[in-house]
Amino acid sequence: MSRRLLTFPCDGHTLVGTLDGPPEGGGGATGLLIVTGGNEIRAGAHRGMAELAARLAADGTPVFRYDRRGVGDSSGINSGFRGARDDLLAAAATFRAAAPQVTRLIGFGNCDGATSLAWWGREAGCDALVLANPWAVKPSDTLPPPAAVRAHYAAQLRDPAAWARILRRGLSLPKLVRGLRSIAASPRDDGVTGRTIASIAQWGPDATIVLARGDGTAIAYADAARRAGISPRTVTLDTGSHSFARSGDAAALEAAIRQVLSAP
Structure with a gap:
C-alpha cells in the first residue's frame, strides 16, 4: 500500500489531499472519496478517516480524502459546507486523475460532509453515497434539535x-x-432541511444512510426524513458517538461502507 500527498487548485487556492491505495497505477475499479464534516481535517476525528482509508486501501480500494479551503493544510477562507461545492468537485477530479483505473466512485461523508455529498455528489461524478448522520436540522439557540x-x-x-x-x-x-x-417548536428549515431531504430522495437506491442511534444530528435527520415521507436504505448503529469513536463503532461503520463498495 502507498500513501501519497497531492495538491490541487480550487478557485485560486491550493487544496491538499491524501490518496491511499496500491502502488501508482494499481488498485480496484471502485474508489472511495471521503468528505469530512464540520471543520475536521482529512484525518477525521481521532484519525478515524485515516485509519479507515488505510484498511480499505490494504484490500485494494483506492481512497481519497482532502481538506477543503481554510481547513487543515489547505489555503483560503473556510466558508463552511455551504460553500464547499467547488472543493468537492476539484477533489473528485483530482482523485480520478490520480487513480485513472477508478470507474465507479463512492462518496462517504459524516455530518455536513454527508450533506455536501447529497447536494453535489452527482456533479462530482459519484455513483453512490454513504451518508453518516447527515446534517439536516440546525439546532436552535443552545438546545439540540x-x-x-x-x-x-x-x-x-x-x-x-x-x-x-x-x-x-x-x-x-x-x-x-x-x-x-x-x-x-415547529422544525425550522433554514434552507438546509428541505434541500438535504430532497437531495437524498433523488439518489434513490444509490444512497445508504448510516445513523448513530443516540446522536442528536442523526435523530434530527431521521425525524425530518419521516416527516418528508422518504425512506432510503438506512443502517442504524447502536452508538451515541457522532464520530463513531466508541468501541466497535469503527468496525460497524466500515462494514456498512464495504457493503456499498462491493455492490455490483
Whole structure:
C-alpha cells in the first residue's frame, strides 16, 4: 500500500489531499472519496478517516480524502459546507486523475460532509453515497434539535434510575421550560432541511444512510426524513458517538461502507 500527498487548485487556492491505495497505477475499479464534516481535517476525528482509508486501501480500494479551503493544510477562507461545492468537485477530479483505473466512485461523508455529498455528489461524478448522520436540522439557540430533545426526554421517562435522580436532586425548572419549548417548536428549515431531504430522495437506491442511534444530528435527520415521507436504505448503529469513536463503532461503520463498495 502507498500513501501519497497531492495538491490541487480550487478557485485560486491550493487544496491538499491524501490518496491511499496500491502502488501508482494499481488498485480496484471502485474508489472511495471521503468528505469530512464540520471543520475536521482529512484525518477525521481521532484519525478515524485515516485509519479507515488505510484498511480499505490494504484490500485494494483506492481512497481519497482532502481538506477543503481554510481547513487543515489547505489555503483560503473556510466558508463552511455551504460553500464547499467547488472543493468537492476539484477533489473528485483530482482523485480520478490520480487513480485513472477508478470507474465507479463512492462518496462517504459524516455530518455536513454527508450533506455536501447529497447536494453535489452527482456533479462530482459519484455513483453512490454513504451518508453518516447527515446534517439536516440546525439546532436552535443552545438546545439540540427538537427531535433529539424529544428522544432524550422519552428515554428519561422510561428509565427508573432517571426518576430516582429527579426525586433526589429535584427538577431544574429553567432547563425543563427550555426543553418543553424546544419540543413544542415547529422544525425550522433554514434552507438546509428541505434541500438535504430532497437531495437524498433523488439518489434513490444509490444512497445508504448510516445513523448513530443516540446522536442528536442523526435523530434530527431521521425525524425530518419521516416527516418528508422518504425512506432510503438506512443502517442504524447502536452508538451515541457522532464520530463513531466508541468501541466497535469503527468496525460497524466500515462494514456498512464495504457493503456499498462491493455492490455490483
